[in-house]
Amino acid sequence: MDRNEFKRFFRACNPSKTIWIERPEDKDYYIDFTSVRGTDIVEQLGETISLLSPDPTCQLFTGHIGCGKSTELLRLKFELEKQGFVVVYIDTRDDLEMGDVDVTDVLLAIAQKVLDTLEQQSLNLKPGYFNELLEQCVQFLLTPIELKAEMEFNPEISFLGAKVNLGKIVAKTKDSPQMRDRLRDYLEPKTNTLLQAINGDLIQPANLQLKKQGKEGLVIIIDSLDRVDNRKRSDDKSAVEYLFITRGEQLKELKCHVVYTIPLVLMFSNEREALKKRLGGGNAPMVLPMVPVKLADGQNCEKGLELLRQAILARAFPKLSPKQRRDRITEVVDRPETLDRLCGISGGHVRNLLSLLFRCLQQSKQLPITRDRLEIAIRQERDDLMLAITELEWELLKKVSQTKKVTGEDQYQILLRSLFVFEYRTNEFGRWFDLNPLLEDAPELT
Structure with missing residues (x-):
């Protein structure tokens, strides 16, 4: 990817950018998540x-x-x-x-x-x-x-x-x-x-x-x-x-x-x-709802993960077919597992996905993104998120992790508005809630 293409990719990954599907320059970036959103x-x-x-x-x-x-x-x-x-x-x-x-x-x-x-x-x-x-x-x-x-x-x-x-x-x-x-x-x-x-x-x-x-x-x-x-x-x-x-x-x-x-x-x-x-x-x-990366039973949602992969690859190769993009994954990340890690840790929150990717691009200013560089960005995002969590909120997060439920306006204000917890819906499982994956390995939850 030459300098001009990298610049275009960098701009397309800006998490504050909204896709206007009616614009020809944006249309190829759009991914339809309908099939996994229920x-x-x-x-x-x-x-x-x-x-x-x-x-x-x-x-x-x-x-x-x-x-x-x-x-x-x-x-x-x-x-x-x-x-x-x-x-x-x-x-x-x-x-x-x-x-x-x-x-x-x-x-x-x-x-x-x-x-x-x-x-x-x-x-x-x-x-x-x-x-x-x-x-x-x-x-x-x-x-x-x-x-x-x-x-x-x-x-x-x-x-x-x-x-x-x-x-x-x-x-x-x-x-x-x-x-x-x-x-x-x-x-x-x-x-x-x-x-x-x-x-x-x-x-x-x-x-x-x-x-x-x-x-x-x-x-x-x-x-x-x-x-x-x-x-x-x-x-x-x-x-x-x-x-x-x-x-x-x-x-x-x-x-x-x-x-x-x-x-x-x-x-x-x-x-x-x-x-x-x-x-x-x-x-x-x-x-x-969010794009599911895991289902309510804890199994990976492969279809959701694939659509999130395409959301990134479409920004890198907007004129290629999904299969052609997959064949060029290693031009964006060092190996396919790095892209899977990025998609999974986003929790299916599209702006979080782009925010992590954008942080990697800001810090390395080159492709492909390495797994080490991604893990540094993940750690920084996790540390930023955890700064705001109180002892009471950790207890609430433990309950959500166990029950997959959020009830009442107070819990919403504490957990969902702060993006500590995400909501998912599928035809198979209906509605459930789960932790932002950035928090899943936090020692406070053990």
């Missing part, structure tokens, strides 16, 4: 949208942070667009301060991205109350120095003017806690009015015009909301339960197809049934 969640989400159209749907999607949700949601976007839907994909990390999110923040971020999409589609929408509401927000937020020069609202009121102003409002409130609080105080009593304006002036007219153009309608995918900080609020309710359960009925009111990513902790909450009713419309969230 179900094709993307197919289920897409079929629900297709079969229930034109009725709006609200579906919930969750899983471990880093397990590949964004990649799968972008695949959903790609598949729906092939069917004729116009899809608005929103990575909320771009527009929201994830440590401090409220329902009006989410609605404004959605409205901004919808406006971007409507402009790209050249839809001829007439101005309405949504523009007036934005003008009121701008006037409310005006300060003598900062905003007056930046937020020039067009008295003629056009959707392009609304887009400019809304973009500035979202950007300013993300960067300023004080401005965020002021805008929330102003919009909170108007939340239902804001929803009516988004639906009546943006979403419903857009759907009508899209149908006239032969399109199937509008779909909004709201990604990364699983990263909302689950702090305790002043009313002793968690921020996550407040946003998705207490305010869930409002988030569900958008009059088009919507998919929300939600924090995995809600699957362990006593309010799970309320979540299903208020935000999911009676439907349970869909969970994207």
